[in-house]
Amino acid sequence: MSTPTTQKAWIVERMGHPSKALNFKSDWPVPSEIPKDHVLVKIQAAALNPVGWKLMQLAPNFLAKRPLPAEYDFAGVVEKKNGTEFEVGDPVFGFIHALITLKTRQGTLAEYALVPDICVTKRPSNIDAIHASGLTLAGLTAWQSLFECAHLEAGQTVFIYGASTAVGLFAIQIAKARGIKVVASASGKNEELVRKTGADEFIDYTKEPIHKYLASHPPSPKFHAIVDAYGLSDPSLYTHSATYMAHGGVFVTTTPAPHGLSFKEMGYLLKTIAAMTWPSWLGGIPRKFKLVSLKANKADLEAFHTLVAEGKVVGVVDSVYEMQDVLKAYERIMSSRATGKVVVKIEGST
CATH class of the missing domain: 3.40.50.720 (NAD(P)-binding Rossmann-like Domain)
Structure with missing residues (x-):
């Protein structure tokens, strides 16, 4: 089945609280060009991070390059690739570094995301997409x-x-x-x-x-x-x-x-x-x-991946929300009561 040209996505359009900054789109364009050493990932689940809502509330549009899809963490499947070790269909997890979003204007509260391969690793069989989605950042x-x-x-x-x-x-x-x-x-x-x-x-x-x-x-x-x-x-x-x-x-x-x-x-x-x-x-x-200032580092990601594959590191999930309930997910993470990751299920959401 061919990749669609548009997708569902939660778009950050302005500075402010998520309830005011976010807008749900059903016709956001799917990237058609895959740069070298990048993959297009079909997102199965995305995890929220404090940096997501903090930047929404603090960074003005001209600095944040809005509008663009929200969030950074994901688990999914490789849809397309260009010059990487990944194959189409590989289950993966990773993140889009906040500085990379300024260049690519990609985010993970969407059905598809374009990601550089230094930010992606294969998902081991001992962890599902929900738990893998919040591992990386x-x-x-x-x-x-x-x-x-x-x-x-x-x-x-x-x-x-x-x-x-x-x-x-x-x-x-x-x-x-x-x-x-x-x-x-x-x-x-x-x-x-x-x-x-x-x-x-x-x-x-x-x-x-x-x-x-x-x-x-x-x-x-x-x-x-x-x-x-x-x-x-x-x-x-x-x-x-x-x-x-x-x-x-x-x-x-x-x-x-x-x-x-x-x-x-x-x-x-x-x-x-x-x-x-x-x-x-x-x-x-x-x-x-x-x-600590997070860096996109392939060696660190692969070392971390090894611990996940060995079962020495597992994802701790606080709660899971459907894509249409993203604002409720932000209420949860902003409450400071979440223990573990707040996850949004993307694939299969209606």
Whole structure:
């Protein structure tokens, strides 16, 4: 059967909340030209990410190159190819990097997406499309936090804050697969999930500010790295880190952005900027601070794929929505109550 020329897609047309920014189209064009080293993927499922709705609300149209389909993560089947190792019909999963969308104007809340092959890998038979759809963006963010930013090795210890987030759950699994001890923190209601995922120790951050708990219960040995998978705006976990993080350790965060526009949140932002830039020889924090910036890296993707194929990393799905219920899916992810990925089923949706 030939590839259609138009498709169903959720299009980001303007800056704002998803309910105002998104518009459903049934006649969005399917890419007809496949550049070299690209594949056209027929999307089976797409997963939402915080970066999706945050960019919707913060990035003006001229920067975001709108209109274009929303979102970045996917699982699907190769429909067409040009100069890649993939064959038509291969089941795959991957993501479209946010910077790549600026050039290609592609997104994954659509029936088809054009993707460079550095962002795609074959889907192993031990995982279905729903669970595979949310692997890549959060999984690679966790991978690069642990190894490219923190340079962790087997036998070391990492503290993961926000362990029940998608990035946190992947970080636990990846670290354990590489022989790294994991101490994890989340709310008490998620303790069972976090421990089941592989955490060696669990701390409920709701009982006491986490930096105060760690200062009064310092680990032995101290943590070799801290991964903030939540994106704390309050820098206290970093500013007190010399008490519980080893000399030469690295504090890695995903997005230390304000969670609102209050004076308190703006104050946190200024404190974070000061803490991460003030040199230690002038009284600054004597531990490194790094903001993970996701890169499209084929070697990282294939290493991550190996862990998935071996069953050492699995996708944790919070909920699944039909394509017509995308706005409800955004309500779920924006509630900050999702544990795992919020997934939208594309293929077979009416």
